[in-house]
Amino acid sequence: SQTIHQWPATLxxxxxxxxxxxxxxxGTSNPNLYxxxxxxxxxxxxxxxxxxxxxxxxxxxxxxxASRPQDRQxxxxxxxxxxxxxxxxxxxxxxxxxxxxxxxxxxxxxxL
Amino acid sequence: xxxxxxxxxxxxVPEGAIVSLNCTYSNSAFQYFMWYRQYSRKxxxxxxxxxxxGNKEDGRFTAQVxxxxxxxxxxxxxxxxxxxxxxxxxxxxxxxFYFGTGTSLTVIP
Numbered sequence: 001s002q003t004i005h006q007w008p009a010t011l012x013x014x015x016x017x018x019x020x021x022x023x024x025x026x027g028t029s030n031p032n033l034y035x036x037x038x039x040x041x042x043x044x045x046x047x048x049x050x051x052x053x054x055x056x057x058x059x060x061x062x063x064x065x066a067s068r069p070q071d072r073q074x075x076x077x078x079x080x081x082x083x084x085x086x087x088x089x090x091x092x093x094x095x096x097x098x099x100x101x102x103x104x105x106x107x108x109x110x111x112l
Numbered sequence: 113x114x115x116x117x118x119x120x121x122x123x124x125v126p127e128g129a130i131v132s133l134n135c136t137y138s139n140s141a142f143q144y145f146m147w148y149r150q151y152s153r154k155x156x157x158x159x160x161x162x163x164x165x166g167n168k169e170d171g172r173f174t175a176q177v178x179x180x181x182x183x184x185x186x187x188x189x190x191x192x193x194x195x196x197x198x199x200x201x202x203x204x205x206x207x208x209f210y211f212g213t214g215t216s217l218t219v220i221p
Contacts, residue, residue: 100158103157104155
């Protein structure tokens with residue numbers, strides 16, 4: 001069966017520091033991968049998605065970037081965090097674009 | 113107009129009640145409809161997945177899609193305290209997923 005791992009679960013970072021969140025999927029190959037941010041009362045905001053290694057689509061221009069160095073690895077990064085980057089970040093995968101997405105347990109990021 | 117509208121609640125019901133959760137959507141191209149359950153501080157978990165109009169039942173859960181009125185529902189029978197969570201609807205077409213903001217449900221023992 002397929003599993004998705006996301007870490008860390010909680011992260012507290014100072015303003016201006018860099019960020020790296022990692023997500024890996026097991027039990028499948030060539031999945032679609034997604035990064036979302038979830039804010040209270042505002043639902044899930046799609047940040048990036050990838051249909052293959054090195055292929056990244058950005059949905060929202062912002063202070064973040066994503067990379068997919070391996071088939072089942074998806075990384076969310078920032079060079080300099082802003083206060084507004086605080087939130088709950090979720091990684092998800094699906095087998096194809098119209099198949100259900102499956103989520104990791106998220107990273108709660110607090111910027112001080 | 114938002115792609116998906118979902119009443120945020122909160123909704124509070126006694127144990128054993130029938131719960132009805134609803135979403136409306138605007139895009140008639142949506143073909144697939146999903147419901148996710150999200151416990152506090154966890155990622156959303158796929159609960160139901162339906163294609164086009166009609167009903168789908170899985171244990172105590174029934175998903176209903178009415179494409180003519182662009183209305184999707186999730187019914188929970190014999191609700192349990194463990195059903196306390198936020199429920200998100202997610203219609204989809206092709207590569208495009210649209211998540212509702214979620215309805216918070218509390219089932220009181």
